[in-house]
Amino acid sequence: MLRIAVPNKGGLAAPSSQLLCDAGYLARRESAELVVADLENDIEFFFLRPRDIAVYVGTGRLDLGITGRDLLVDSNTSAQELVQLGFGQSTFHYAAPAGSRSDVKELDGLRIATSFPGLVRTDLAGRGLSAQIVTLDGAVETAVRLGVADAVADVVETGRTLRAAGLELVGESVLRSEAIMIAKRGAELSAGHERLLRRVQGVLVARRYVMMDYDVPSSVLEKACDVTPGYESPTISPLQREGWVAVRAMVLKADVNRTMDDLWDLGARGILVSGIQACRL
Numbered sequence: 001m002l003r004i005a006v007p008n009k010g011g012l013a014a015p016s017s018q019l020l021c022d023a024g025y026l027a028r029r030e031s032a033e034l035v036v037a038d039l040e041n042d043i044e045f046f047f048l049r050p051r052d053i054a055v056y057v058g059t060g061r062l063d064l065g066i067t068g069r070d071l072l073v074d075s076n077t078s079a080q081e082l083v084q085l086g087f088g089q090s091t092f093h094y095a096a097p098a099g100s101r102s103d104v105k106e107l108d109g110l111r112i113a114t115s116f117p118g119l120v121r122t123d124l125a126g127r128g129l130s131a132q133i134v135t136l137d138g139a140v141e142t143a144v145r146l147g148v149a150d151a152v153a154d155v156v157e158t159g160r161t162l163r164a165a166g167l168e169l170v171g172e173s174v175l176r177s178e179a180i181m182i183a184k185r186g187a188e189l190s191a192g193h194e195r196l197l198r199r200v201q202g203v204l205v206a207r208r209y210v211m212m213d214y215d216v217p218s219s220v221l222e223k224a225c226d227v228t229p230g231y232e233s234p235t236i237s238p239l240q241r242e243g244w245v246a247v248r249a250m251v252l253k254a255d256v257n258r259t260m261d262d263l264w265d266l267g268a269r270g271i272l273v274s275g276i277q278a279c280r281l
Ligand SMILES: Nc1ncnc2c1ncn2[C@@H]1O[C@H](COP(=O)(O)OP(=O)(O)OP(=O)(O)O)[C@@H](O)[C@H]1O
Pocket: 009, 010, 011, 012, 049, 050, 051, 067, 068, 069, 070, 071, 088, 089, 090, 138, 155, 156, 157, 177, 178
C-alpha cells in the first residue's frame, strides 16, 4: 500500500486535500482524523505537520509527501522535489527595521530571528556571513520590536505582516517557495507512485488549461496554429464549408482572451472555450 504525507494544518492543508480529492482520492471526514485508508486506491494518507513531512519522506518512512519548498530546504533531509503543485506561493526574505539596512552583507554579526534556521544557516554560509540565528516558532516579525533580534528571515506573501511590524525587505529573495510533492532522493518510483503522480498532474493541467474550438479559413491555418500550438499539437477537422477547417487546441487559461483576440483578427470565427474536467497527458 502506498503511503502519502499530507499537511494537517496551516495554509497548505486545505488546498492539498482539495487536490487529492480532485484526483479521485478519499477525503478525510473531519480535521481530527490523522490517517485515512483509501482501500479502493490502495493508498494510506497520513496527515502530518508540513514541517515534519520532509523528515518522514526523506527517511523513507512514507513514499510521497506534500510540503513547501522552503520547509524541504530547511529540513536538510534527503528528499527531493518531484512536482510543483501551483499553490502556497511565497518568497523567503531577510528583513530589518525600515531604512536601517540595504544589503544582506550588512546583517553580518547581527541576530536574525527565523523559524527556518536550516535554510538561513545554509544561505548565510553561502554568502560567507556569520550571524546569530534566533530560532522562533512563528510571528518572528515581532522579535525585532521586542529586542530579541536585529533582523528577521521569514516567509513573505503580500509583505503586509512585515510592513505592519515596521520592517522592510533586505536584498533579493533567498528562495521562491510553493507547495511541492516530494519523494526520497533516489527512491525508485513504483507503478503506484507513477499512477498517483499522473492523476495529480492531470488535475494541475485541467486547472491551468481550457479547450478552445474555432473555425478558420485554410489560408490562415498555419498562422492560427502558431497562435494555438496546443499542448502537443492542435486537431484539425474538415468543415462542410469549402476553404475552412475546424481547429481544437488546449490553451492556457491565463491567455484565453488575448488568444481569442488574435484568432479573431486572423479571421477565425465561432471561437468556443470550454473547461477541462480532467485529463491524462
Ligand atoms: N502567508 C503565506 N502565504 C503563502 N504561503 C505561506 C504563507 N505562510 C506560510 N506559507 C507556507 O506554508 C508553509 C508553512 O507551513 P506552516 O506549518 O508554518 O503553516 P502556516 O500556513 O504558516 O500556518 P500556521 O503558521 O498557522 O501554522 C511554508 O511552505 C510557507 O511557505
